[in-house]
Amino acid sequence: MSALSPMWQEASQRQAPAMITVESLSKSYRGFTAVDDVSFTAHAGRVTGFLGPNGAGKSTSMRIVVGLTPASSGTATVLGRRFADLPDPGREVGVLLDASAQHAGRTGREILTIAQQTMGLARSRVDDMLDLVSLSSTEAERRVRNYSLGMRQRLGIATALIGDPEVLILDEPANGLDPAGIRWMRDLLRGYADAGGTVLLSSHLLHEIEVIADDLVVIGHGRIVAHGTKAELLAAAGTVVRSADVAGLTTALEAAGLSPTAYDGGALRTDADPSLVGTIALAAGVALTELRSADGAGLEEMFLELTSDTQREGAAA
Numbered sequence: 001m002s003a004l005s006p007m008w009q010e011a012s013q014r015q016a017p018a019m020i021t022v023e024s025l026s027k028s029y030r031g032f033t034a035v036d037d038v039s040f041t042a043h044a045g046r047v048t049g050f051l052g053p054n055g056a057g058k059s060t061s062m063r064i065v066v067g068l069t070p071a072s073s074g075t076a077t078v079l080g081r082r083f084a085d086l087p088d089p090g091r092e093v094g095v096l097l098d099a100s101a102q103h104a105g106r107t108g109r110e111i112l113t114i115a116q117q118t119m120g121l122a123r124s125r126v127d128d129m130l131d132l133v134s135l136s137s138t139e140a141e142r143r144v145r146n147y148s149l150g151m152r153q154r155l156g157i158a159t160a161l162i163g164d165p166e167v168l169i170l171d172e173p174a175n176g177l178d179p180a181g182i183r184w185m186r187d188l189l190r191g192y193a194d195a196g197g198t199v200l201l202s203s204h205l206l207h208e209i210e211v212i213a214d215d216l217v218v219i220g221h222g223r224i225v226a227h228g229t230k231a232e233l234l235a236a237a238g239t240v241v242r243s244a245d246v247a248g249l250t251t252a253l254e255a256a257g258l259s260p261t262a263y264d265g266g267a268l269r270t271d272a273d274p275s276l277v278g279t280i281a282l283a284a285g286v287a288l289t290e291l292r293s294a295d296g297a298g299l300e301e302m303f304l305e306l307t308s309d310t311q312r313e314g315a316a317a
């Protein structure tokens with residue numbers, strides 16, 4: 001990452017170069033389409049969250065990006081090349097796909113030392129990385145089979161970062177981390193992106209990704225259902241409004257041409273902004289008990305819908 005030119009670091013974030021480009025990617029397994037015409041980009045200086053319920057196609061897409069699974073069609077490039085064509089992938093792209101896949105019989109220090117030697121890095125990188133991910137020297141001497149999932153995630157992140165790559169690709173890195181661990185990871189990734197790095201990370205939890213990501217790519221049933229900056233996706237949320245007279249409020253909003261939908265605990269949500277909703281309620285003589293911008297509600301509803309679909313499918317399978 002230290003190789004990033006100052007020009008890139010100064011570039012406005014949205015105009016930062018695309019470091020990961022996925023175009024019309026599809027993957028089928030014996031007639032089942034796991035990834036269906038997926039396209040997105042991840043930019044330098046930004047954390048891109050890849051969000052979707054279990055089985056949505058996140059891991060498959062990420063495995064294709066890093067060359068572990070062949071695509072049925074479409075292309076994926078990192079730093080402008082197919083992963084397999086990168087001259088020095090370990091030092092260009094840090095990858096953590098499955099923290100549990102690390103060699104269980106080796107110690108954390110051994111795993112980092114192997115990576116350090118394979119990449120021809122300074123020996124000091126091993127201790128630097130252990131410090132960075134807060135694994136103590138005692139923990140580093142333990143075999144990975146005795147690590148908690150959270151410790152494996154920390155070790156996996158250390159391994160991904162040891163080569164000082166420009167791009168980080170992490171599949172569900174927050175799994176197994178406690179709230180303090182999630183905060184630690186958020187700060188680490190924020191610092192990495194602020195220094196010009198590119199992060200693509202997946203999660204099946206909206207709130208987890210909401211606190212970490214700048215950009216969001218939402219996937220369901222193998223297809224991209226939303227893609228944009230977090231601010232854009234959260235802003236397109238409308239208003240949450242509540243009244244003791246739900247029927248009267250619904251009638252008034254519908255008469256004004258709005259289409260309110262039921263929201264949490266008897267409230268209603270509409271796409272209109274709060275001032276319009278307040279004006280309509282006042283004109284109709286309906287007293288409100290709550291009126292607020294529904295930050296994130298649209299995204300949350302969409303995500304819940306995707307999740308419940310997936311659960312129904314899972315139950316039927």
Ligand SMILES: Nc1ncnc2c1ncn2[C@@H]1O[C@H](COP(=O)(O)OP(=O)(O)OP(=O)(O)O)[C@@H](O)[C@H]1O
Binds near residue numbers: 029034052053055060
């Ligand atoms: N090797 C495979 N053979 C057959 N089907 C597969 C294979 N790998 C993945 N799938 C299927 O493709 C779909 C997408 O799986 P994938 O692991 O990419 O989802 P995901 O979004 O990463 O989910 P999770 O959050 O559960 O890891 C799932 O229905 C899965 O069962």
